[in-house]
Amino acid sequence: MKRQTGFTLVELVIVIAVLGILAGLAIPYFMEAREEAAKKECLANRTQIMRMFHAQQASNYNGTLVGFLAEVVKEPNDNKYFNFVPKCADNGTYSVSNEKVVCSIAEHNEANVSDDASVIDNITNDFQEFLDKYGAMIDQQLKDLGWWPTYASGVLVKTNDGFREAYYKEKGKWPSGVDLNGNTIYFKFHLTADGSFLTYANGNGDFKNSGDWGTNYIYDSAAKKWYYSPQGTNLGGISNSVDKGGKTEAQIIDKIKNEGWEEVTLTGNTFSK
Numbered sequence: 001m002k003r004q005t006g007f008t009l010v011e012l013v014i015v016i017a018v019l020g021i022l023a024g025l026a027i028p029y030f031m032e033a034r035e036e037a038a039k040k041e042c043l044a045n046r047t048q049i050m051r052m053f054h055a056q057q058a059s060n061y062n063g064t065l066v067g068f069l070a071e072v073v074k075e076p077n078d079n080k081y082f083n084f085v086p087k088c089a090d091n092g093t094y095s096v097s098n099e100k101v102v103c104s105i106a107e108h109n110e111a112n113v114s115d116d117a118s119v120i121d122n123i124t125n126d127f128q129e130f131l132d133k134y135g136a137m138i139d140q141q142l143k144d145l146g147w148w149p150t151y152a153s154g155v156l157v158k159t160n161d162g163f164r165e166a167y168y169k170e171k172g173k174w175p176s177g178v179d180l181n182g183n184t185i186y187f188k189f190h191l192t193a194d195g196s197f198l199t200y201a202n203g204n205g206d207f208k209n210s211g212d213w214g215t216n217y218i219y220d221s222a223a224k225k226w227y228y229s230p231q232g233t234n235l236g237g238i239s240n241s242v243d244k245g246g247k248t249e250a251q252i253i254d255k256i257k258n259e260g261w262e263e264v265t266l267t268g269n270t271f272s273k
């Protein structure tokens, strides 16, 4: 009897079929893993660009994010900020939107910034990021020293005015929206007695000192609701900042509700009744 060596045709067909099935299972998995890795790398690079930009600003870089981005993604890499070119792994191109670096490949971006519901979240996150960046310094100085000034981002920071001025200088503008009368309105923050901040809005587009604490629109961040009053109020009269023993956000919200402020809706960046 002849001893069989190698595979029979049937065995070969079965082996090839099994390999085919395994490949069919594995390829989509690898594709997905590769896409996921590219997305993560893209996000990490964009985060690095933002961090480097903020770090440079803190040491007196005066350029815009648009200019900074153009410099760091230029090839070949000859910028002084990175020893590699922080670009998208899937060849997406970067641009600036809402003060952030975004990728032209939509799925690479964390959140859809034009999503209506997220507009106020983006604004308050932006305020919070700013507070996180300088907050420890502010907190330490104000708690220990009262009104003593400290220095951040090239401007004098003391209490609400200085802190808000620092934000305005760093960002170059306040986030804007449309008020009940169709006029442009600007979103701002006011530090409260517990060290957190209250978001409010008024019609002044530039930076002013304490004269800019007047508002007809106040945001309750706990309930995610806006309140409006045609008379309005001056936040300076309600709550000076942490060093002045003023009110917390919750106390301010209670106060304006008792005064009859009415609830209004912010859709995207536009107020309506």
Ligand SMILES: [Zn+2]
Pocket (backbone or CB within 6 Å): 039, 042, 088, 089, 090, 092, 093, 103, 104, 105, 108
């Ligand atoms: Zn990308």
